[in-house]
Amino acid sequence: MSTLTIIFTILQVLSGLAVMVIVLMQSGKSAGLSGAISGGADTFLGKGKGKSLDAKLAKATKWFALVFVLLTLVLNLI
DSSP: OOHHHHHHHHHHHHHHHHHHHHHHHSOOSOOHHHHHHHTGGGSHHHHTGGGSHHHHHHHHHHHHHHHHHHHHHHHHHO
């Protein structure tokens, strides 16, 4: 194995672990039956969703998943 392959493999493992941790930190998207009946999406806290922790975690999930896929493709080509 070359040094570059080892570095990319380590980065891929770290990005995979980061994706798992970030996904586990997110709260569930479904509010259940009580949220559907009471209209949970119309609450005051639901309006600032773009700046919430869940929104930041969702954005981080997308970026780390993209890095993971790109590293997988690069390792496949090496």
